[in-house]
């Protein structure tokens with residue numbers, strides 16, 4: 001049996017938008033994107049701004065529909081509009097929790113929403129689940145009573161992770177989630193995500209322009225440009241010997257130089 005958890009087959013997305021009363025333009029944001037993700041592994045997606053990364057994340061999480069192509073989870077096709085099913089399988093971490101958390105909602109109320117919407121758990125069981133998730137992300141159960149403004153940035157990021165984890169999905173999508181945190185906080189979050197992956201077999205799709213992070217956490221790497229996958233392979237191999245000039249320029253602009261196998265071995269700290 002194949003150990004492939006998620007498969008994208010020729011995903012394409014064309015956005016149509018009006019430019020005047022009688023005019024319409026289109027933007028081909030994704031062009032026949034295919035990849036597979038194994039259970040308990042991390043796939044990183046990198047690319048310059050406008051390359052289609054967020055469009056891909058939105059299609060995977062079911063927020064927008066692909067124009068063409070198929071998505072399969074454990075070999076079964078996922079349909080657009082199947083949000084109740086998909087949100088238990090694939091969840092996106094809330095981007096920028098400093099802004100996206102509702103200031104009038106206590107943490108426990110926020111985490112209760114997906115449980116109420118998508119499970120048949122009793123009040124007591126939901127409370128138990130919320131406390132368990134808070135502990136899993138390294139927070140205390142008392143944080144369930146806090147409002148977002150009472151939390152530090154790193155704690156808000158943990159709440160965003162808890163919100164993604166609460167329905168126990170198989171795949172978590174992280175789109176540029178650590179950008180607002182300082183380096184020690186980024187390291188803490190990454191260690192937490194890796195620990196959850198080891199214990200629970202979660203698979204991550206990690207989207208970023210920050211190569212320092214993906215070098216440490218991802219198994220496979222996809223490089224996107226103008227809606228297409230231009231390079232794909234083991235992260236260490238792609239970063240040490242990039243074939244495409246866009247990958248080469250992403251690497252030199254991040255690390256200041258090409259990443260030789262020797263540089264790769266020596267660098268074990270640079271987030």
Ligand SMILES: Nc1ncnc2c1ncn2[C@@H]1O[C@H](COP(=O)(O)OP(=O)(O)OP(=O)(O)O)[C@@H](O)[C@H]1O
Pocket residue numbers: 015016017027028029047048049050051052053054055056
């Ligand atoms: N709702 C939309 N309507 C029209 N065009 C869109 C829409 N969303 C994205 N696009 C276009 O699709 C292309 C890919 O955008 P996307 O946001 O997926 O790229 P990205 O790699 O995530 O960029 P960034 O790193 O800046 O977020 C861009 O040309 C963008 O203008």
